[in-house]
Amino acid sequence: MIHVAAAVIDDGAGNIFLAKRPDDKHQGGLWEFPGGKVEPGESSEVALARELDEEIGIKVNQVESLIQIPYHYSDKSVFLDVFRVTGFSGEAWGREGQEVRWVPLNELDSYPFPAANKPILNAVLLPDKLLITKAYSSVSGCISGTESAINAFSLTWFMLRQKQLSEEGYAHWVRTMRAASQLNNRRLILSCSVELANSLKGEALHLTSQRLMAMSNREEFSGRFLGASCHSLEELNKAQLMQCDYVTLSPISPTKSHPSTPVLGWKAASNIIAQAALPVFLLGGMNQSDLMQAKSIGAQGIAGINAWCS
Numbered sequence: 001m002i003h004v005a006a007a008v009i010d011d012g013a014g015n016i017f018l019a020k021r022p023d024d025k026h027q028g029g030l031w032e033f034p035g036g037k038v039e040p041g042e043s044s045e046v047a048l049a050r051e052l053d054e055e056i057g058i059k060v061n062q063v064e065s066l067i068q069i070p071y072h073y074s075d076k077s078v079f080l081d082v083f084r085v086t087g088f089s090g091e092a093w094g095r096e097g098q099e100v101r102w103v104p105l106n107e108l109d110s111y112p113f114p115a116a117n118k119p120i121l122n123a124v125l126l127p128d129k130l131l132i133t134k135a136y137s138s139v140s141g142c143i144s145g146t147e148s149a150i151n152a153f154s155l156t157w158f159m160l161r162q163k164q165l166s167e168e169g170y171a172h173w174v175r176t177m178r179a180a181s182q183l184n185n186r187r188l189i190l191s192c193s194v195e196l197a198n199s200l201k202g203e204a205l206h207l208t209s210q211r212l213m214a215m216s217n218r219e220e221f222s223g224r225f226l227g228a229s230c231h232s233l234e235e236l237n238k239a240q241l242m243q244c245d246y247v248t249l250s251p252i253s254p255t256k257s258h259p260s261t262p263v264l265g266w267k268a269a270s271n272i273i274a275q276a277a278l279p280v281f282l283l284g285g286m287n288q289s290d291l292m293q294a295k296s297i298g299a300q301g302i303a304g305i306n307a308w309c310s
């Protein structure tokens with residue numbers, strides 16, 4: 001397994017730095033996140049700093065772990081240790097003559113990347129805090145409750161989960177919420193059947209673990225992001241088989257609403273994440289103060305329901 005350190009660098013204005021791999025190299029002609037092989041005796045962080053100096057002429061002074069991906073190409077196996085560069089000095093350029101570009105987030109999907117990079121793209125495009133709506137008795141209450149949680153926690157994405165609604169009721173709420181100016185520019189993850197999500201032309205769909213286990217092919221959902229609720233390694237493996245773009249893992253800690261439900265705890269969560277080559281949101285008893293710890297065990301971030309909603 002070739003150990004590789006790679007960097008997601010943003011310019012603070014929503015653009016990500018990409019470089020084009022030379023034609024004569026492995027996965028040549030495709031775009032990449034700059035980085036390279038970790039040398040014997042080097043830590044990933046040290047290798048990353050060295051590679052970014054050599055390849056794009058910047059001095060890295062702060063990084064955050066983003067995601068780790070083992071991937072088997074037909075000709076070699078790589079372990080991509082991907083970091084988000086949160087502080088650097090100098091101006092990035094193609095020091096080895098490679099083509100480089102700052103690419104707006106919403107254009108990243110149109111660049112050809114090596115196959116191993118799909119989870120990196122997902123980790124870059126998804127947020128680190130995900131709101132899951134609690135049950136509301138009216139769509140107007142849901143809109144104002146969601147709006148206040150979004151503002152309170154600076155959220156960009158939310159999942160509309162309303163198990164009490166019929167399919168028609170859910171579809172009506174989705175249309176109403178999409179039209180609500182208060183929720184303008186927020187990304188909506190549907191929580192419903194695959195059929196309903198497709199008929200609503202959903203960009204993102206979250207499956208219950210039951211729906212996940214019943215799914216047989218990723219192509220059943222036509223939208224960009226497919227997520228699923230996982231509670232065990234078995235469910236995580238199924239989510240990876242279905243090429244899910246992310247999962248939630250729960251319950252991590254006890255919650256006020258379910259104080260005596262058995263929980264996974266941080267240790268088991270960390271062991272499950274180590275088997276995951278996709279972004280994992282920790283769910284269940286998560287507060288904003290848990291975000292750093294979640295990231296430190298390799299999670300994408302945290303998700304919350306009741307404690308985050310008013």
Ligand SMILES: Nc1nc2c([nH]c(=O)n2[C@@H]2O[C@H](COP(=O)(O)OP(=O)(O)OP(=O)(O)O)[C@@H](O)[C@H]2O)c(=O)[nH]1
Pocket residue numbers: 002004005006025026027031032033034035036037051078080114115116117
């Ligand atoms: N840097 C980088 N490598 C990637 C990405 N995705 C991906 O599959 N890889 C693979 O990981 C390996 C990284 O090697 P590299 O070619 O960057 O290594 P390097 O900078 O040390 O180059 P060198 O071998 O010419 O000294 C390659 O096999 C490459 O195909 C990515 O986004 N960035």
Ligand SMILES: [Mg+2]
Pocket residue numbers: 034035036037051055
């Ligand atoms: Mg390289």
